Amino acid sequence: MFGISGNVSVYFMQSVILRARLESAFGERIPSPFTDLDRRVFENVPTGIATLDTLTGGIPRGAITEICGPPSSGRTSAMVSILAEANAQDEVCALVDGNNAFDPISAAAAGIDLTRLLWVRCRKLDEVLKSTDLLLQGGGFGRVVMDLTDLPVSHARSISLASWFRFQRTIEKTPTVLLVMSSESVVKSAAAMVFRTEMHGSEWSTVFNGLNSSIEIVRSRRARSLKSYVRVHLHSECVR
């Protein structure tokens, strides 16, 4: 009896060592070769920002992507670009607006098809959470944006990690992208990808020409490249 269990434990140890060696050999090319395929493979969709798409391959479907940063750092512009890109593919999107701050006029000028964007205007965090839950449960939306940027940071922080994991589980096997906008990162480990935006100067002539922003990839479940940020010029043609 002792001999059989001893053999089993030896085989087990050998398989663990072999697995560790294989994972080490595959390195960054195949990050998790032994993970369940359904859980590991994310189909990515473009953001509409060429440099960012080149660097990251886009944002993953069936997962949470977070964009955080201070005001005037280009968070909303990135969100509008992602929604416009989805509309260009004829996908239907939803925006849960935490503080009724969305400007449909500049968004339409930037390429969003307002007839294919469901806009839910909220005033309280509770409404934002309930609305997002309903939209994710309803299904069928290509992108669902949860905009927490204008809510107090303490409110955004008060959302429990369990809620984020619940959202993540809801969309896990669906083609929906949940995009969370916030002043600082709040989704934590439930996010498949986290971008942080930062303003790097403005351009003025006789008019306000736009901003220069950087988008840093703070967290990504995909293989990391050496460069972890991109520079983006945000032109003001659509707001003037």
Added chain:
Amino acid sequence: MYACIYIPNASGDSSAALIDCATTFSPRVESTSAGIVVFDAEGLERLFGSYSEIALKVADAARERGLEANIAVAANPDAAICAARGFGGITVLNRGSEKSRLRDLPLTVLAPSQEILETIERWGIRTLGAFARLPAVQISERLGQEGVQLYKLAQGASMRPIVPHADALRFVEIIELDYEIETIEPLTFILSRMLDQLCSRMRSRNRATHEVRLRLGTHMRVLKLPLPVRNPRLLTKLLILDLEAHPPGAAVKRVEVEAIPTKPRVVQNGLFVPLSPEPEKLELTLARLKAVVGEENVGAAEILDTHRPDAFRMEKFHLGERGSLRMGMDSTTTSSCSLSLRLFRPPLEATVQLRNAAPSWIAFHGVHGSIITARGPWRTSGDWWRPNMWDREEWDIEVCDVFYRIYYDVHLDRWYAQGAYD
């Protein structure tokens, strides 16, 4: 051959369900009287099998509608009616056997007038067989035309064409309650039952509804749907959500639901159709969202044809033609991106100090400081003939690394922060 569906002690609202039940088998249906429907079963053997099997299927269909019915099949409509009235369950009278099979039934199955029934019973006649053995001429002399008609019925030999039921295609269900209902929760069960019936009837006529009218006493709600629906669960949920948003002002004693019929939706889905919500699910999601944030806060923004800043209205969100507005526009991935504006609704009143006619310092809603850069003014005005005219001078400013759009309201002589570039 004719089939008869008979419900003993039928209530008034079962007639519509009976007709629907019969219509699923034959287009030639006669609504003879309350609780009695006869339909032409000739030629149905090819579809449903023998007449016994047809009768079984009719009984099943009636049971699905909550009706416990007697079914009879005979060579003529009146014999079928007599058999259905006289025998419980399923009865099939073969051609030519009507007289012998009906002979033991009581005279009441003929539904004679009270006067004639009393006369015949005074003669000591109790069954159809005994009545059928009487001489026809004497019956005619003593009982007149009605007696002759009853005599033919008793022999099972009456031949008449059925009078097809002309259907107005109204799908209405009404319930009069013995006790008043004061809360919405019990209504859920009542509406669910009524809508089950309505949808079942619509399904049997290959119809769906795009409008449901609910009358709770004097309180009336109209539920308009962007697509034809005949899913009772969905309709119940939508009606209940609507009632929660617009509750009836008084206790409810009468519930009436009417579904306006239309052709059902036929959709051919494709493998490469872009992602969009299922229309039925979307309606439910929208109704639930409206219950959470209010009806005016859910929808699609429609920009108004005016130069007035932030001029839009919320329209009902529905899935229109795919790509109708973006025809010819491809995905445009660029290295630059459009700057977006986040608006303060309503605009925040600001205190602004000027230097050389340009803003140099600002304070509003927790933000204050020197203005590093300012460009403007951009003057815009309109609707001067209306009370809600606007006349403003807009500036783009930079304060503490944040870029704002502010404006001076010429009419009110005040400064406002309109939004932040982001």
